[in-house]
Every structure is written in C-alpha cells, then in structure tokens.
Amino acid sequence: MGIEINIYQSRKWIFIFIFETMSSSLSTNVKGWSLENIIAHIKKEKGASFIEENEIKTKFGKQKVNGMSFLRLTEEKLTRDPGPFKLLYGPAEEIMQIVEKLKDPTEDLINEFGKMSTSDVPEESDISRIAGESAKISLHQLYTGQYTDRYIKEDDLLCYEKYFKSINLTVTRWCKIKEIDNKGKIIVVSSINNKDTFDSLNDLESSILEEYKLYNNLDQSLPGSKKAHVYTFVMRKLGSVFDLRKKYLKEHPTARKED
Known part of the structure; x- marks a missing residue:
C-alpha cells in the first residue's frame, strides 16, 4: 500500500511520491x-x-x-x-x-527538507568538474548496514530532487533503502517504475523520471543528469550523496572506489 502526496510551493511546484507506510x-x-x-x-x-x-x-x-x-x-x-x-x-x-x-517522514523530514533549496546546485558543467573526486567512492562504501549512524544505513529515506526547465517543475521522489550490496546495487522497499533493484544512482534516477513521465502523461524528455548523487539526498543526514562522498574522502583520504 502506498501514499501519494502533492505539495505545491510558490517558488516552484514540488511533486512528491511517498510509497511507504510504517510497518507497525x-x-x-x-x-x-x-x-x-x-x-x-x-x-x-x-x-x-x-x-x-x-x-x-x-x-x-x-x-x-x-x-x-x-x-x-x-x-x-x-x-x-x-x-x-x-x-x-x-x-x-x-x-x-x-x-x-x-518516526513519520511526512512530518519531520519533509518539513526539514523544505528548508533546503536546490537553487544553489551548480550548473551541470560545474558539477562535472567537481564531482570527479567524490566518484572515487562507491555507494557501498557509504553503506554501513543496520546499526551505525554514519553515511547511509538500512531503512534510510532517500530523496531525489531536480528542477527541469523544460516543464518548469521540480521532480521529487522518496524511497526507503533496504540494502546496498557490494556491487553498489540499490534495493528499495517499494518499487519505482515496477523495479526495486537498481544498478546505480543513475539507474535509480532514470526509473524515477520514467515513472514521473508515465504518471503525468508527459511527452517531454526528462534526461537524467548522470550525476545523480548530486541530486539524491539522505534524509537522516539532510545532505546529498555527493556531500557524503566528500565527507568520506575527508575522513579516509587514501580511500579509493571498491573494485
């Protein structure tokens, strides 16, 4: 069973899917x-x-x-x-x-996330320039399982948010992490575009955008950024995966992406 919530803000439209109900x-x-x-x-x-x-x-x-x-x-x-x-x-x-x-994500987390803005996200050309170092760290390296509170853990809520000029809308999609395996595959609790396992954040982004297009009967193209870690936020941390990768590198300066 899922919940669908539409939130509209004056500065931009925010369309939020939440396909997660609390287990208890x-x-x-x-x-x-x-x-x-x-x-x-x-x-x-x-x-x-x-x-x-x-x-x-x-x-x-x-x-x-x-x-x-x-x-x-x-x-x-x-x-x-x-x-x-x-x-x-x-x-x-x-x-x-x-x-x-x-904790109910529709209350505390959405309120906190609403205080954040994507207006300060760099242009794609700048993202390509600054994202190289963080790409050395895999998603699995950030995943710490169930019992720790650093980086990404089981049951964390992820939020993808990106503004598209072509439709003058910000696409926002929430999902809950079930696992990230040692090959970097992301498994989520509820399916996105009929999938629950994704090869990467870019694959997750593509599925989110395809789902959004189908749900809204859009003909316009919504191309993925190919830098999805910049637009994917870990709600418990209120920061992007890009930010967490930079933090990981700062704490582990000799770290390199897992084979």
Missing part, C-alpha cells in the same frame, strides 16, 4: 503512546529479556517517558553518564533503531 499499525499515533504502549512495542521488537536486562521499563517509567518524548530520544540522551538512562552503547543503538523506524 501502532505507529499511526506514536506521539499519543503511553509508557505501556512503548514497552509493548519494544518487547515486540527486541523481546522481554532485552527490557529486563537493560531495566528499560524501570528507567523509562522513572523519567515518565511517553510517546512524544520517546520519539525525541537520542543516543546521547540514552548513554549520558551522569544522565537519566545511562544505557550502554549497544542497547542504546537498538533503542534508537526502533525510534527511527517509528
């Missing part, structure tokens, strides 16, 4: 959860032993954690010592994984 039926109103709802959900995700071993119910109860405050937890709040919870890094990461899955 309880997540429709997480902000209204009681402590009992939270504990029941953690038990469902991690088991009763996880709650007991880490004294989750006692610690959350003492701090009067409810749905609203649960969604605002951070790793720093959970592990701070002295602090309200004093959890070890491992269980804190597992709690944060649950929290991130429950």
Whole structure:
C-alpha cells in the first residue's frame, strides 16, 4: 500500500511520491503512546529479556517517558553518564533503531527538507568538474548496514530532487533503502517504475523520471543528469550523496572506489 502526496510551493511546484507506510499499525499515533504502549512495542521488537536486562521499563517509567518524548530520544540522551538512562552503547543503538523506524517522514523530514533549496546546485558543467573526486567512492562504501549512524544505513529515506526547465517543475521522489550490496546495487522497499533493484544512482534516477513521465502523461524528455548523487539526498543526514562522498574522502583520504 502506498501514499501519494502533492505539495505545491510558490517558488516552484514540488511533486512528491511517498510509497511507504510504517510497518507497525501502532505507529499511526506514536506521539499519543503511553509508557505501556512503548514497552509493548519494544518487547515486540527486541523481546522481554532485552527490557529486563537493560531495566528499560524501570528507567523509562522513572523519567515518565511517553510517546512524544520517546520519539525525541537520542543516543546521547540514552548513554549520558551522569544522565537519566545511562544505557550502554549497544542497547542504546537498538533503542534508537526502533525510534527511527517509528518516526513519520511526512512530518519531520519533509518539513526539514523544505528548508533546503536546490537553487544553489551548480550548473551541470560545474558539477562535472567537481564531482570527479567524490566518484572515487562507491555507494557501498557509504553503506554501513543496520546499526551505525554514519553515511547511509538500512531503512534510510532517500530523496531525489531536480528542477527541469523544460516543464518548469521540480521532480521529487522518496524511497526507503533496504540494502546496498557490494556491487553498489540499490534495493528499495517499494518499487519505482515496477523495479526495486537498481544498478546505480543513475539507474535509480532514470526509473524515477520514467515513472514521473508515465504518471503525468508527459511527452517531454526528462534526461537524467548522470550525476545523480548530486541530486539524491539522505534524509537522516539532510545532505546529498555527493556531500557524503566528500565527507568520506575527508575522513579516509587514501580511500579509493571498491573494485
């Protein structure tokens, strides 16, 4: 099942597809959860032993954690010592994984993404010049799986956004990452143009544009940029894949693209 949302802004039209619903039926109103709802959900995700071993119910109860405050937890709040919870890094990461899955992208992320602008994206000729170094880093090198919060991880929301002068519209498409394999193939949770596996970000971009054309009965050509990492954003980071590749190179100056 999917959700389709149209958002129009005065500076430009934004057409946003969101084909993702949250997996838990309880997540429709997480902000209204009681402590009992939270504990029941953690038990469902991690088991009763996880709650007991880490004294989750006692610690959350003492701090009067409810749905609203649960969604605002951070790793720093959970592990701070002295602090309200004093959890070890491992269980804190597992709690944060649950929290991130429950957050509604149509609320916080779209609001935050709306503050960003693509008006400052360089012209294609400039992108070709500056994108060379970042291209040395593969998408898989940025993918850190499930339990870390650097670069790209499982369940991250990606957002492709690019303005097309030919139609005076910005095409924006959201998707959720299921996996990025060691060959750089991107697997998403819900299909895009009847595909859920893409050879590269450029392949993902092509499918997004083809889907947009079919859905809107467009005759105009929407050519891909071939620099899709400039226009593909990791919503948890609120930055483009291009930016993350530059950051990776800064932190790993001798790194080179995987074979």
